[in-house]
Amino acid sequence: MPATPSAIPGGKTASGERTAPGVRIGGLTVVYRTPAGELPAVSGVDLDLPPGTITGVVGESGSGKSTLALSLLNAVQPPGRISAGSVEIDGLGDVVALRGEDLRRARGRHVGYVFQAAQNSLNPLKTVGRQLLDLGRSHGVGDLRALVREAGDLLGRMGLDGARVLDSYQHELSGGMRQRVGIMFALVLNAHLVVLDEPTTALDMITQATILRIIREVHEERGLTTLVITHDLGVVAEVADRLAVMYGGRLVEQGPTRQVLGDPRHPYTRGLIQAIPRLVGDIGEARALPGRPPTLATIPARGCVFRERCPLRMDVCESEHPPAVAHGARLVSCHAVEAVTAGARKEQA
Amino acid sequence: MITGQGITKTFRQRGGVLGGREVRALRGVDVAIARGGAVSFIGESGCGKTTLGRILAGLESHDSGEITIDGVSMASLRPRARRPYFRRIQLIHQDPYSALNPTRTVHQALTAPLALRARQTGRPKGWIDERAAELLGLVGLDPGYALPRYPHQLSGGMRQRVVIARALTVDPEVLVADEAVSMIDVSLRLGILALLRDLRERLGVSVLFITHDVATARYIGGDGELYVIYRGQVVERGPVETIISAPVHPYTQALLSAIPVLHGLEVPGGQAVTPVGALEEDKHDAGCLFARRCPFATGRCTAEVPVLGRTGDIPQEHACLHPERRGVVAMPAGRA
Numbered sequence: 001m002p003a004t005p006s007a008i009p010g011g012k013t014a015s016g017e018r019t020a021p022g023v024r025i026g027g028l029t030v031v032y033r034t035p036a037g038e039l040p041a042v043s044g045v046d047l048d049l050p051p052g053t054i055t056g057v058v059g060e061s062g063s064g065k066s067t068l069a070l071s072l073l074n075a076v077q078p079p080g081r082i083s084a085g086s087v088e089i090d091g092l093g094d095v096v097a098l099r100g101e102d103l104r105r106a107r108g109r110h111v112g113y114v115f116q117a118a119q120n121s122l123n124p125l126k127t128v129g130r131q132l133l134d135l136g137r138s139h140g141v142g143d144l145r146a147l148v149r150e151a152g153d154l155l156g157r158m159g160l161d162g163a164r165v166l167d168s169y170q171h172e173l174s175g176g177m178r179q180r181v182g183i184m185f186a187l188v189l190n191a192h193l194v195v196l197d198e199p200t201t202a203l204d205m206i207t208q209a210t211i212l213r214i215i216r217e218v219h220e221e222r223g224l225t226t227l228v229i230t231h232d233l234g235v236v237a238e239v240a241d242r243l244a245v246m247y248g249g250r251l252v253e254q255g256p257t258r259q260v261l262g263d264p265r266h267p268y269t270r271g272l273i274q275a276i277p278r279l280v281g282d283i284g285e286a287r288a289l290p291g292r293p294p295t296l297a298t299i300p301a302r303g304c305v306f307r308e309r310c311p312l313r314m315d316v317c318e319s320e321h322p323p324a325v326a327h328g329a330r331l332v333s334c335h336a337v338e339a340v341t342a343g344a345r346k347e348q349a
Numbered sequence: 350m351i352t353g354q355g356i357t358k359t360f361r362q363r364g365g366v367l368g369g370r371e372v373r374a375l376r377g378v379d380v381a382i383a384r385g386g387a388v389s390f391i392g393e394s395g396c397g398k399t400t401l402g403r404i405l406a407g408l409e410s411h412d413s414g415e416i417t418i419d420g421v422s423m424a425s426l427r428p429r430a431r432r433p434y435f436r437r438i439q440l441i442h443q444d445p446y447s448a449l450n451p452t453r454t455v456h457q458a459l460t461a462p463l464a465l466r467a468r469q470t471g472r473p474k475g476w477i478d479e480r481a482a483e484l485l486g487l488v489g490l491d492p493g494y495a496l497p498r499y500p501h502q503l504s505g506g507m508r509q510r511v512v513i514a515r516a517l518t519v520d521p522e523v524l525v526a527d528e529a530v531s532m533i534d535v536s537l538r539l540g541i542l543a544l545l546r547d548l549r550e551r552l553g554v555s556v557l558f559i560t561h562d563v564a565t566a567r568y569i570g571g572d573g574e575l576y577v578i579y580r581g582q583v584v585e586r587g588p589v590e591t592i593i594s595a596p597v598h599p600y601t602q603a604l605l606s607a608i609p610v611l612h613g614l615e616v617p618g619g620q621a622v623t624p625v626g627a628l629e630e631d632k633h634d635a636g637c638l639f640a641r642r643c644p645f646a647t648g649r650c651t652a653e654v655p656v657l658g659r660t661g662d663i664p665q666e667h668a669c670l671h672p673e674r675r676g677v678v679a680m681p682a683g684r685a
Contacts, residue, residue, distance in 0.1 A: 061534055205562065207627070208609075231534070262614055277542065287539070288539035288540040293537075
């Protein structure tokens with residue numbers, strides 16, 4: 001690991017910390033103020049990110065996945081606010097309780113964030129290097145030369161010519177290059193918790209494969225805890241150890257990636273997998289999910305959020321929110337799945 | 350039937366890390382889209398596939414080569430006379446959010462081109478509204494719901510359906526779908542793809558599908574032809590299933606290898622090909638254009654120019670001096 005402790009002499013807690021932090025999200029609820037009152041974009045989400053793992057959160061637009069990711073930085077912007085729950089990060093505490101300067105310092109040093117469309121999140125008027133110096137100054141980095149060296153190393157690690165990229169403006173870089181610059185910015189202050197929001201959207205297949213490989217390698221080399229937010233199951237399948245499926249602000253299924261993909265339990269997970277056209281096998285087996293994903297205004301306040309599109313809908317789904325039930329290493333929130341499991345248990349008895 | 354022969358196009362740009370100078374977007378491409386057929390272009394961004402689609406739709410000029418539509422050479426016609434020909438080819442944009450005027454209802458978006466159409470074909474005024482409703486039904490929307498609405502009141506999937514309905518107002522022979530589902534929610538994508546497939550069957554329109562996702566190309570036009578394009582050149586061409594199951598050009602193999610494997614459901618193909626470097630860094634023009642990124646390149650590859658054609662017992666056309674079948678596509682995992 002090309003660690004440069006000298007690059008972060010001002011860090012009180014960061015200087016000593018070199019290990020991947022664990023994250024425990026508990027009962028997280030984020031609401032947005034609308035003319036129709038406060039509506040939840042994220043409801044009662046429980047999710048652990050074990051130290052050193054890559055977790056993928058999959059969801060469609062409006063599922064609340066980006067809001068969930070922003071909560072890790074306590075960066076939900078008005079009219080949104082975290083109304084309940086906690087986000088405990090090792091070495092940092094509950095970020096929901098952090099305010100002002102403490103919060104600003106935590107972002108970047110503890111939590112690195114690669115924004116959705118990182119391609120467009122750079123300042124078009126400044127070279128990458130100038131933006132790096134801005135970042136260093138705002139975080140009180142004493143040795144800016146070391147910071148530039150570290151950035152160059154990171155870019156080199158990702159297959160780019162560091163010096164040249166630092167000298168470039170955004171428009172001089174391709175989409176795949178900008179994405180790597182985004183990852184560099186997330187890591188250069190030595191954060192060990194990294195959140196990537198849609199890291200490969202708008203990239204083509206070969207560039208996507210390269211970025212995913214880089215995410216995996218950098219994750220291992222630097223000892224990170226990584227959260228990847230995406231709408232693309234393929235991205236998660238390729239990169240994540242654990243997978244959480246989000247729908248209408250709720251986590252409907254989570255567990256080890258291979259288990260969830262190989263044997264999906266929740267009807268939404270099943271539907272999503274079936275809706276992916278595949279390269280081999282009978283292409284006619286691909287099925288579209290009926291209906292469409294809910295928006296903030298149409299997420300049902302009571303009962304299961306997926307019932308409108310669910311082939312297994314039961315009466316209880318109208319009124320009761322299905323609790324997350326453990327199935328081995330997996331958590332599934334579905335009344336129908338529980339009814340089937342209960343039936344199978346009865347038969348065995 | 351639309352054909353293009355020896356199409357070339359060079360863009361001139363200025364400055365930057367990516368080089369600047371000239372970009373040869375197309376270097377002599379032959380293409381043919383049969384009536385009711387399906388043709389898919391695949392390749393990385395910047396390979397020229399979108400430019401080729403735009404040229405075939407009459408939205409972009411080309412430097413040399415000839416385009417014919419139903420046997421008529423476009424070069425022989427004056428620009429005004431070309432219009433009715435190119436109207437038969439309609440482009441469906443990637444972004445349904447910007448393709449529709451936000452200040453116009455769906456009704457307005459559809460009836461404006463239909464009114465023109467009614468004048469041209471001498472139909473009564475009543476036909477316009479009738480046809481608008483009919484077209485919405487055809488793309489799977491409820492006319493009563495959709496007609497009075499503005500684009501922002503519709504979901505992305507619905508908007509893309511409206512865009513398709515609008516393209517159908519001029520009774521096109523070819524729909525050019527350029528990354529038509531990449532901005533649509535995952536659970537709704539397949540619905541749009543199924544619609545395009547359905548329109549082929551029901552209306553006999555051909556579909557030119559431009560994408561970097563080979564699996565969606567297979568879904569739309571599994572019975573059609575696949576063109577693999579690299580740096581403005583077709584490097585492999587043939588039936589979709591043939592190329593997916595036994596690609597021989599290392600670039601095709603690299604594209605197919607890059608498709609994520611659904612671990613747990615699939616196992617990797619085993620002979621995955623990773624290209625060296627990136628497209629934007631590849632500037633060499635001597636020999637095979639892919640030679641500098643090809644892990645199998647030999648000295649011959651940088652000296653000799655491969656020509657698209659058939660060799661040996663390989664059923665598809667390819668432009669590789671050392672064609673070899675490789676198993677790069679993920680296979681279904683054996684389920685217990």
